[in-house]
Amino acid sequence: MNDKTRYIILRQREIMKGYTSADVNAEDTDQMQELPPPQMFSKPKCREIISLPLDFRDCVSERGIADLLAERKSLHDFSPVALTMKELSFLLWATQGMRSFAGKEVKVSYRNVPSAGSRHPLETYMFIDKVIGLKSGLYHYLPMGHMLQLLEEGDDYREELAKALCDQEFALEAAVVFVWSAVPYRTEWRYGLKAAKYIMIDAGAVLENLYLAGEAVGCGTCALGAYDQELLDELLGFMPGPSAEPGYEFSLLAAAVGKRRKRPQP
Numbered sequence: 001m002n003d004k005t006r007y008i009i010l011r012q013r014e015i016m017k018g019y020t021s022a023d024v025n026a027e028d029t030d031q032m033q034e035l036p037p038p039q040m041f042s043k044p045k046c047r048e049i050i051s052l053p054l055d056f057r058d059c060v061s062e063r064g065i066a067d068l069l070a071e072r073k074s075l076h077d078f079s080p081v082a083l084t085m086k087e088l089s090f091l092l093w094a095t096q097g098m099r100s101f102a103g104k105e106v107k108v109s110y111r112n113v114p115s116a117g118s119r120h121p122l123e124t125y126m127f128i129d130k131v132i133g134l135k136s137g138l139y140h141y142l143p144m145g146h147m148l149q150l151l152e153e154g155d156d157y158r159e160e161l162a163k164a165l166c167d168q169e170f171a172l173e174a175a176v177v178f179v180w181s182a183v184p185y186r187t188e189w190r191y192g193l194k195a196a197k198y199i200m201i202d203a204g205a206v207l208e209n210l211y212l213a214g215e216a217v218g219c220g221t222c223a224l225g226a227y228d229q230e231l232l233d234e235l236l237g238f239m240p241g242p243s244a245e246p247g248y249e250f251s252l253l254a255a256a257v258g259k260r261r262k263r264p265q266p
């Protein structure tokens with residue numbers, strides 16, 4: 001390891017500690033400066049909005065949490081069987097679904113995943129290939145109202161997505177490739193230097209809910225941390241960074257989800 005790499009690694013450890021030991025004022029936040037809070041949701045960008053069904057309980061396995069945990073493992077070999085809308089709806093409900101919305105000056109949404117200060121800095125995008133009733137394309141989840149918006153129709157993205165996912169071709173066989181973006185200012189406004197740590201922990205909670213919810217509807221998941229930042233951001237239409245814009249967002253984590261192949265009967 002050369003000196004530059006070692007230096008960066010030592011700085012990254014400080015990020016994991018929330019800079020509590022660094023020679024900076026970790027308490028200097030925009031909320032403390034009484035700056036206005038950022039928008040907590042991305043606004044719908046297109047007219048094609050699809051409501052997701054909330055009556056998905058009948059497609060969710062009754063197996064208990066111990067079984068789902070014991071069976072969870074990363075899947076690299078997806079069946080070509082499509083997901084139903086109810087199953088996709090359940091996955092989105094489990095990973096970002098909203099329970100309530102409160103607050104006067106500072107709006108807070110409570111969801112099915114925890115988030116530091118309930119700041120919920122993540123947005124969910126999906127490259128959908130095999131979901132019954134949905135055209136192939138790039139979609140964005142709108143937690144308020146539990147809806148999808150179609151951002152781009154068609155599967156022209158496939159070649160670019162394979163490149164952006166560092167040629168992990170198996171992921172393109174999945175029914176859906178999820179990409180979570182971070183809108184970091186939502187969390188930075190309140191937590192300043194601790195925000196980076198919290199946003200990454202938030203992403204871990206979302207990922208694990210996807211793994212477990214997937215198991216409950218006969219799907220397997222594979223996290224995709226190996227991706228090309230610039231290519232994936234470009235494919236999702238994010239402005240190139242770095243940027244101090246409050247709405248600036250970038251890809252943070254991806255995951256492929258699809259049906260498990262049926263095991264041959266002995």
Ligand SMILES: Cc1cc2nc3c(=O)[nH]c(=O)nc-3n(C[C@H](O)[C@H](O)[C@H](O)COP(=O)(O)O)c2cc1C
Pocket residue numbers: 072073074075076168222223224225226227
């Ligand atoms: C943050 C994170 C990033 C990951 N990125 C990838 C990836 O890019 N490609 C891949 O095949 N697996 C990826 N994985 C899956 C791990 O390789 C997998 O969880 C690990 O091998 C343990 O296997 P298990 O999930 O079946 O227990 C990732 C997992 C995590 C938590």
